[in-house]
Amino acid sequence: MSLLRVQGLTKKFGGLNAVEDLSFDIQTGSVHSIIGPNGAGKTTLLNLLTGVYQPSSGKIAFEEHDLTGRAPHEYASHGIARTFQNLQVFFNMSALENVMVGRYMHERCGLASTLLRGPGLKRAEKTCRDEAAELLRYVGLQDYLSSASDSMPYGALKRLEIARALATKPKMMLLDEPAAGLNPTEALELENLIGRLTERGVTVVLVEHNMRLVMGVSDHILVLDYGRKLAEGPAQSVRNDPKVIEAYLGSSVPHDGSFGKDIAAAVTIGVEMRR
Amino acid sequence: MLQRLASPRTGGLLALAAAIVLLPFLLSNSYFYDIAILVGLNAIVCVGLNLLIGYAGQISLGHAGFFGLGAYGSAILASRYGWPPLAAMLTTTLAVAALAFLVGRPILRLKGHYLAMATLGLGIIIFMVITTEDKFTGGPDGLSVVPFSIGEYTLRGERLWYWIVGALLLFAVWLALNLIESPAGRALRALHSSEVGAEVVGIDAARQKVMVFVISAVFASVAGSLAAHYSGFVTPGKVAFFHSIELVTMVVFGGMASTFGAVVGAAVLTTLPQLLTVFKDYEMMVFGAVMMGTMIFLPRGVVPSLGRLLELRRQGAASRSDPRT
Ligand SMILES: Nc1ncnc2c1ncn2[C@@H]1O[C@H](COP(=O)(O)OP(=O)(O)OP(=O)(O)O)[C@@H](O)[C@H]1O
Numbered sequence: 246m247s248l249l250r251v252q253g254l255t256k257k258f259g260g261l262n263a264v265e266d267l268s269f270d271i272q273t274g275s276v277h278s279i280i281g282p283n284g285a286g287k288t289t290l291l292n293l294l295t296g297v298y299q300p301s302s303g304k305i306a307f308e309e310h311d312l313t314g315r316a317p318h319e320y321a322s323h324g325i326a327r328t329f330q331n332l333q334v335f336f337n338m339s340a341l342e343n344v345m346v347g348r349y350m351h352e353r354c355g356l357a358s359t360l361l362r363g364p365g366l367k368r369a370e371k372t373c374r375d376e377a378a379e380l381l382r383y384v385g386l387q388d389y390l391s392s393a394s395d396s397m398p399y400g401a402l403k404r405l406e407i408a409r410a411l412a413t414k415p416k417m418m419l420l421d422e423p424a425a426g427l428n429p430t431e432a433l434e435l436e437n438l439i440g441r442l443t444e445r446g447v448t449v450v451l452v453e454h455n456m457r458l459v460m461g462v463s464d465h466i467l468v469l470d471y472g473r474k475l476a477e478g479p480a481q482s483v484r485n486d487p488k489v490i491e492a493y494l495g496s497s498v499p500h501d502g503s504f505g506k507d508i509a510a511a512v513t514i515g516v517e518m519r520r
Numbered sequence: 521m522l523q524r525l526a527s528p529r530t531g532g533l534l535a536l537a538a539a540i541v542l543l544p545f546l547l548s549n550s551y552f553y554d555i556a557i558l559v560g561l562n563a564i565v566c567v568g569l570n571l572l573i574g575y576a577g578q579i580s581l582g583h584a585g586f587f588g589l590g591a592y593g594s595a596i597l598a599s600r601y602g603w604p605p606l607a608a609m610l611t612t613t614l615a616v617a618a619l620a621f622l623v624g625r626p627i628l629r630l631k632g633h634y635l636a637m638a639t640l641g642l643g644i645i646i647f648m649v650i651t652t653e654d655k656f657t658g659g660p661d662g663l664s665v666v667p668f669s670i671g672e673y674t675l676r677g678e679r680l681w682y683w684i685v686g687a688l689l690l691f692a693v694w695l696a697l698n699l700i701e702s703p704a705g706r707a708l709r710a711l712h713s714s715e716v717g718a719e720v721v722g723i724d725a726a727r728q729k730v731m732v733f734v735i736s737a738v739f740a741s742v743a744g745s746l747a748a749h750y751s752g753f754v755t756p757g758k759v760a761f762f763h764s765i766e767l768v769t770m771v772v773f774g775g776m777a778s779t780f781g782a783v784v785g786a787a788v789l790t791t792l793p794q795l796l797t798v799f800k801d802y803e804m805m806v807f808g809a810v811m812m813g814t815m816i817f818l819p820r821g822v823v824p825s826l827g828r829l830l831e832l833r834r835q836g837a838a839s840r841s842d843p844r845t
């Protein structure tokens with residue numbers, strides 16, 4: 246049984262089809278990467294898969310539940326968590342509180358016991374605090390246990406979002422360019438963290454331009470171009486697909502194949518050329 | 521234990537309690553008591569409004585409307601229909617909560633300026649209804665209100681009212697602090713910062729906003745009911761747009777997202793006009809100057825700015841006495 250099933254998903258912005266007639270499955274336990282050139286529709290797809298955008302047409306089913314048209318918090322309650330390409334950290338709170346917010350679904354209680362602060366709530370708050378601290382350590386943010394989030398460096402904020410998403414106890418986690426802006430050491434740590442996420446039983450959906458990372462962790466890759474599926478399959482077969490290299494490099498791809506068949510190298514160059 | 525006493529929560533509650541208990545030593549006559557009661561009632565409204573504006577980040581320019589509904593609801597039920605004041609107040613509060621719930625859903629879907637306009641409109645509608653339905657409300661002339669009584673016992677006199685309002689203010693602050701330091705309170709602050717970030721961790725932002733809107737309306741309504749019984753009179757003045765602005769100003773002046781700031785804001789901006797009467801004709805100008813000065817020099821509001829100043833000084837002192845630095 247597939248964890249997530251997407252059928253004929255389309256998102257139109259005016260005349261533009263940011264995502265067009267897309268169908269794919271995601272299996273439990275895998276690291277499923279979604280790659281594609283800038284503007285290919287990767288972020289739009291993640292927004293669709295978390296209810297942030299409503300599809301123009303198509304269906305999204307998670308564990309056989311049809312979630313099409315639901316609100317983002319309902320996607321979250323089914324076990325889908327995510328991070329953002331443009332950070333959505335709660336900058337008015339400490340790092341710890343950001344993660345505590347992630348535990349909202351497992352902590353919330355009635356209005357009366359909230360307002361009167363019953364003993365149950367006090368105990369739950371202590372557990373919440375402890376588990377949030379534990380998650381900060383888990384993602385490697387032990388130095389920021391008492392930091393205000395607006396004083397943290399960019400790389401740490403990226404991981405803070407992962408800790409917050411983990412706090413929801415997700416079955417599937419969608420990461421939108423988690424390695425963007427990270428230095429090579431941080432990117433390596435991230436690779437390690439993604440590995441540990443899958444050991445924890447979380448299925449990871451990774452949107453990323455850093456091909457070293459993508460090739461290092463992915464079981465399965467979906468390539469998007471202009472909102473459409475360009476290629477899909479096990480990491481090994483996708484990396485050798487000439488269509489994919491072409492999409493990344495456009496007409497500049499030498500037809501004598503002098504870039505070699507290694508998409509990892511070709512794509513890295515292609516992305517650098519575009520930036 | 522000592523550490524708990526010094527925490528902003530317990531320490532702040534104790535400081536507020538101490539201020540309420542000690543203030544009567546400074547209040548030499550009933551005129552001062554009257555101002556103190558006014559401060560307390562405004563502070564209750566502001567503590568609730570601050571949950572909405574300061575914590576959840578949703579503006580309301582119509583809260584004088586809820587204050588007015590509380591005042592007129594109590595006045596009409598208790599004085600025109602002879603209900604026991606307590607029953608009149610509870611019924612009114614429930615009705616205001618229901619109204620806030622019903623209008624909250626569609627209104628709070630709006631953001632920024634649009635939300636401001638919608639709440640402004642709500643306040644104006646309430647004001648219009650109160651001034652035109654003069655059969656019930658007495659129209660522009662207002663309505664006299666029976667004193668608050670529970671059974672045979674009637675609450676009279678500034679001193680007694682002072683203690684009642686003081687106790688209720690303390691209770692209101694306690695409720696607000698409890699809410700803020702709970703999962704629901706964190707959810708409010710979270711959606712203030714990033715609504716989509718809050719939604720994707722499972723927070724139903726629309727529902728949370730409606731909840732805090734209802735709570736803030738209830739605080740305003742209860743304060744309105746009490747104000748009506750205390751002063752023995754209600755007029756449309758306190759329902760008008762200008763009073764909504766005054767309330768928002770108190771919250772911003774004291775410091776957004778600071779419960780004690782809301783109390784300080786209410787205290788300063790309620791007392792200041794009384795003290796400024798010495799400036800006679802220039803009263804409003806001086807008032808305006810104080811407001812502008814605060815916003816320029818203490819942009820985060822009085823209490824958070826002062827808190828930050830103290831924090832910096834303490835850090836400064838600590839690093840000077842630390843031989844390593
Ligand atoms: N809210 C929106 N309104 C209108 N157009 C949008 C919106 N969001 C995205 N688009 C457009 O949809 C297309 C896909 O954008 P999207 O952000 O999904 O790309 P992406 O693959 O994530 O790119 P990148 O690698 O740069 O992050 C782009 O042409 C973009 O301009």
Ligand SMILES: [Mg+2]
Pocket residue numbers: 287288289330
């Ligand atoms: Mg993107």
